[in-house]
Amino acid sequence: MTDYKMHLLICGGTGCKASESDVIKERLIQLIEDLNLDEEVQVVSTGCFGFCEKGPIVKVLPDNTFYTQVTPHDVLEIVEEHVVKGRPVKRLLYTDPKTEKHVSDSKGMEFYKKQIRIALKNCGFINPENIEEYIARDGYQALGKCLTELSRDEVIKEIKDSGLRGRGGGGFPTGLKWEITKNVENDQKYVVCNADEGDPGAFMDRSILEGDPHAVLEAMAICGYCIGADTGLVYIRAEYPLAIQRLKVAIKQAEEYGLIGNDIMGTGFNFRVELRYGAGAFVCGEETALIHSMEGLRGEPTFKPPFPSVSGYMGKPTNVNNVETFANVPVIINKGAKWFSSIGTEKSKGTKVFALAGKINNVGLIEVPMGTTLREVIYDIGGGIKGGKEFKSVQTGGPSGGCLTKKHLDIPIDYDNLIAAGSMMGSGGMIVMDEDDCMVSIAKFYLDFTLEESCGKCTPCRVGNKRLHEILDKITDGKGEMEDIEKLKELSVVIKDTALCGLGQTSPNPVLSTIANFEDEYLAHVQAGKCPAGQCKSLLRYDILEDLCTGCTLCFRNCPVGAITGERRQPHYIDQSLCIKCGACYEKCKFNAITLT
Amino acid sequence: MTKIKSLADLRKLKDEVQSKIKLRENSDNPDHVVQIKVGMATCGIASGAKETMNSFIEELEQEAIDAVVSQTGCMGFCYAEPTVEVTLPNKEPVLFGHVHKEKVREIIDVYIKRGELIDGIIPINFKTIDD
Secondary structure, eight states: OOOOSEEEEEEOSHHHHHTTHHHHHHHHHHHHHHTTOTTTEEEEEESOOSOGGGOSOEEEETTTEEEOSOOGGGHHHIIIIIIIHOOOOGGGBEEOTTTOOEEOBOSSOOTTOOEEESTTTTTTTSOTTOHHHHHHTTTTHHHHHHHHHOOHHHHHHHHHHHTOBOTTTTOOBHHHHHHHHHHSOOSOOEEEEEEOOOSTTOOHHHHHHHHOHHHHHHHHHHHHHHHTOSEEEEEEETTOHHHHHHHHHHHHHHHHTTSSBSSGGGSOOOBEEEEEEEOOOGGGGSHHHHHHHHTTSOSOOOOSSSOTTTSOGGGSOEEEEEHHHHHHHHHHHHHOHHHHHTSBOSSSBSEEEEEEEESBSSOEEEEEETTOBHHIIIIIISOSBGGGOOEEEEEESGGGSEEEEGGGTTSBOSHHHHHHTTOOOTTSEEEEEETTOOHHHHHHHHHHHHHHHOOSOSHIIIIIHHHHHHHHHHHHTTOOOHHHHHHHHHHHHHHHHHOSSHHHHHTTHHHHHHHHHOHHHHHIIIIIOOOTTSOOGGGOOEEEOTTTOOOOOHHHHHOTTOOEEOOTTSOOEEOTTTOOOOOHHHHHOSSSOEEEO | OOOOOSHHHHHHHHHHHHHHHHHHHHOSSTTTOEEEEEEOSHHHHHTTHHHHHHHHHHHHHHTTOOEEEEEEOOOSOGGGOSOEEEEOTTSOOEEEOSOOHHHHHHIIIIIITTOOOOTTEEOOOEEETTO
16 A cells, blocks of 8 residues: 555636646646655545635645645645645635634534535435434434424424424425324324425435435324324325335335334334325426325315315325425434524525536535525535536526526525525525526426426416417517517416416416516517527527638538538628528638628 | 334444444454445436446455445435445545446555545535534
């Protein structure tokens, strides 16, 4: 084994690379070789540290010194002082903004770690198919504590005090929901776990079920104890085969260990869990539609009230919670409501899991405390926008949510702030868009989805969304008129006010929020007949500049539809009636003779 | 498996499995056991984590390296799947991204056998409630 005494880790994330981390690495290697220390010190580049704001980052092991904003000029000092003499370079150390002191040892001081994993605590840590690993991490202790030491009301009080709100998007206080269901008298009640994760680009619930299925089972049993239910049902889409398999294994193991089933831990409490499969309809994430689907009926929503807490599955009181909500419950019981409510903002406690997707460098699954800003999520944890492009918007809340823009980057993310900003928390999908994305097309994309997924029961949703889509189609086709924008707004409001369920009531949100935040783009499409992002093909026009064209015939030869004509060594021309705006000529031209307007 | 009949039973089992895991970490020859966790959620498997896990098992067997290879859920670094966490005896866990067949070889040759780090390791940038 090579016995390196020291490792220098240089962040090779995209953000740090943009500020010359490559140069820093080369200089470090060079200097260390010059000093003949290359047998003792190893220089390595790493993935993103998740602290791009203060990049480039250099970390020294084994002493865990964490240098921020290092430039190539600092390299000599780091080597001479730290590597050779063992004295950290103070001026490059991270300065704690609260104490204004230099922090030298990053170990134990998690100042740069913007993520706290509560719902994901076991994800990627334990083997999800081995109950013993879960038990070793305090698994089923919370259930044991509830059954033997706490009364039903005490558990509900703990959940209420923790401030936990529904993570499926609605944000309804979980403890209150449990209490309402508990207070309805009935001989049979049900606990339902909503694992019908349908937002495009969202995979939080799937990851939890695949990485930590027992946490959900444990929480369902706790809920069952509180509300007085002996049966739990997980409604999960058949499109999640691995999650289903892991859940099945988990249920079987928990039954074998007597942690689910009859007379759990000798307390006389019975609780069994069954799976119900969904066929992947988006509307079945809505709780009344979900319940109908479980009953074997069409997955259509019905009017609330009555709420499922009063009359749900088979007409019995039913408590429906989302996967991530459940995953928080055992931790709250184990660590206490006070601990949980110390994390987050005034009205949104704890953390939220987000699935980061789109034009972002570090696509991934993250969990941050409520109140973290979009800027921290996108630029630090997410590592910024792909290809160094400009950030334009982030879509939260899926087809029911809205688009946030640059001006929202510094608002702390929580349920209420996102609604105030014209979007919503939703289940946690975050799709990042850059300057190349056309916001009218984005609104159309989400409506495409809603159109497909509308169950067709009520007219505003079935017909109204179709009309909205037609108008957007007209605009992206360059045939829009000014009154169309007004029509969009008016129709959206009518749909929101009159649709039967959450799907229809929120489906116009992407349209309204893109109009509110990017009206100039709509106007550019309608008034100037241009798509600023260059996405709407009908609005693009390729032309050849006569004085720059050398007649090399490269464009002529690459045009797939024969729209380009011209003699060799003579300027060529594009026949606009034949052009399909594929851009092949534009990419091939070596003389910048083709313009795109 | 005998059923757990009380909270005390559960606590006893917890202690047992904790020491079992500890024992596995330390095993008979604490200087040799290498622990490898492969992220095997849908995302990881889609990017080839099954092949990665099999390569580890085969290669480590051939090299006669004492190791425990296990699966785990999503580690969250989707941009770098398949992801693998390697814990050498008495060392902090190190996370590797984009681990395909060739990288498995490199991890075994360079990190596990020689203790040298490899470019592209992923710094763990989150804390859990146990920290």
